[in-house]
Amino acid sequence: MKIAIYCSANNNIDPDFFAMTEELGRWIGKENHTVVFGGCNAGLMESIARSTQEAGGRTIGVVPQIIEQGGRRSDYADIDIPCDNLSDRKDIMMAQADVFVALPGGIGTLDEVFTAAASATIGYHRKRVILYNMKGFWNSLIALMDDLQQRGFIRGDYHRHIEIANSLDGLKELLKGEE
Template identity: 55%
Template sequence: MRVGIFCSANNQIDAVYFEKTAELGRWLAQNGHEVVFGGCNLGLMECVARAAVEAGGHTVGVVPGIIEEHGRTSAFVSELVMCKDLNERKALMLGRSDVFVALPGGVGTLDEVFTVVASYTIGYHRKRVVLYNVNGFWNSLIALLKDMDGKGVIRGDWRAYIGVADNLEELQQQMMISTNQ
């Protein structure tokens, strides 16, 4: 599988997020899956790429010019794909990934998740996003989705295009569901 990773580029976050991200990166590499990520050398982006490469895996870093200009491109990019901006990065990652995993992240991660989800709901693709709910990180978003669903403003069942996994085993199962659609 080609697994798109959405996540934080912040180093000042809980250590457990780094532990679970490294575990995921190693597992992806050891099982022959490709990591497609934002190509930055900060936070969980760097962590997942480092873990994957050190475990013998292949990474694709989709890097906007501004990231490269600031010297923030990860040294753990096996294949570099340059792009002009964040919109192009999202489009390239969508085209190069079979499934997406959202690790803990901020507004950029939310933007990426909902770009994929919105395009799924109107029929552009059938690729799911799995929220890796490390230590309940995504609980607030899940509650919001349930609330919105209850109010009738979400098209279809959001669980068809957004999976939730609380641990690596559940994440593996959700990724398989995603690629078997």
């Protein structure tokens, strides 16, 4: 299975997020899955790539030119797919992956989550987006989406397109459906 990981490229975040990301990466590697990630050598991106690769899994880094030129390309990508910009990166990651998992992240991660989910809602793909809610990181976003749905701004049940895992075991259970 190819698992796209959307996540932070910031090193200055809660250390628990790194430990939990490494645990996920080790599981992905041991299960012989592949991580598709943004190709950056910082933050949770580097953590997921390193831990997956060290546990025997494959990694595919989708690297925008600006990251490459800035010397921020991860050394833990088995395959590098160069791209022009962030829009290209999202398109390539969507094409490469079977499922999308969002770890803690910022504006870029939110952009990736909602691009993948919105694309599914109108029929571009049938792939799932899963928020890995480490330490309740996504609680505020979940509350916002619940409010939007209650007010009628989200048609149907958004959980059909964005699922939530509150633990690694919960995430593993959701991913079993993709194998």
